[in-house]
Amino acid sequence: MSTLIEIAGKCKEKREQLGISREELRKKTKIPVDILQKLEEDHNYIQNEPYARFLLKQIANVLDVTFDYEKTEFKIPEHKSEEKKEEKRSVLKFFKISFLSFLLMTFFVLSAGFETTGQSQKFYEFLNSPHIEKETFVNQLDEENLNDLTSITLKAVGDVWITAYVDSKEMVIHLKKGQQKKIRFNNKIRIETVGNPKDLVILFRNKPVKLSYSRKILHNIFIDSDGIFLNGYNLAEKDES
Numbered sequence: 001m002s003t004l005i006e007i008a009g010k011c012k013e014k015r016e017q018l019g020i021s022r023e024e025l026r027k028k029t030k031i032p033v034d035i036l037q038k039l040e041e042d043h044n045y046i047q048n049e050p051y052a053r054f055l056l057k058q059i060a061n062v063l064d065v066t067f068d069y070e071k072t073e074f075k076i077p078e079h080k081s082e083e084k085k086e087e088k089r090s091v092l093k094f095f096k097i098s099f100l101s102f103l104l105m106t107f108f109v110l111s112a113g114f115e116t117t118g119q120s121q122k123f124y125e126f127l128n129s130p131h132i133e134k135e136t137f138v139n140q141l142d143e144e145n146l147n148d149l150t151s152i153t154l155k156a157v158g159d160v161w162i163t164a165y166v167d168s169k170e171m172v173i174h175l176k177k178g179q180q181k182k183i184r185f186n187n188k189i190r191i192e193t194v195g196n197p198k199d200l201v202i203l204f205r206n207k208p209v210k211l212s213y214s215r216k217i218l219h220n221i222f223i224d225s226d227g228i229f230l231n232g233y234n235l236a237e238k239d240e241s
Contacts, residue, residue: 002068004046007056012040014063028062030219031055035232051222051229054190058220150225152189155180155208158199164191175200191221204228204236211235 002010015025022036029036038045039055046052053069060067154162156175164171166185173181177199183189194200197211197218209228211218222229227236 010065011059014065151184153182153203155201160200161195163193189223194218
């Protein structure tokens with residue numbers, strides 16, 4: 001197995017052996033020349049850029065270099081993963097406390113209206129009956145609210161064709177003008193191909209991100225919780241600026 005830095009060195013060596021310039025390689029891979037230069041010369045860029053593996057794999061395929069990198073999945077940095085887990089735990093704890101407080105308040109308010117001990121006992125038994133599934137209700141609230149943290153919405157302003165891999169599962173999507181589709185994911189989405197990208201708007205964290213490309217077909221767009229990446233650039237940050 002090889003590291004990404006070793007694979008980048010093999011790709012550079014093979015490119016020079018074949019007499020292919022970076023500009024010629026750009027035309028074949030659709031990766032900008034400045035990104036190609038960083039992948040060949042800047043080890044820090046390779047180690048810190050989340051999608052360096054995907055870009056190097058594309059270059060290796062064009063140059064017929066064996067891509068024997070051991071890892072196959074991009075992992076979210078551990079500190080970010082822990083932050084998300086802590087955030088989920090906090091939200092779940094909030095809903096549990098709120099729901100139990102509501103039950104307790106309801107119990108005292110309604111208990112005050114019962115005239116006999118027998119009626120109070122019946123109400124107590126009702127609260128503890130299987131009809132009230134406290135944990136299930138809280139978990140449903142947690143799931144509904146937290147799923148929005150890892151979702152996007154594809155909105156078409158014209159006819160759009162999309163081939164994507166959502167957590168490695170292939171999806172083929174055809175949206176007509178005015179249609180939209182919400183997609184939830186755990187780790188990442190790789191949009192392999194977009195037909196008519198200028199007619200696609202991606203809602204990311206409730207903010208529209210337009211591709212605005214004149215080409216009829218666009219390849220290799222990567223989406224995770226940090227943004228929407230194309231050729232090493234975060235389009236979501238560009239849109240916000």
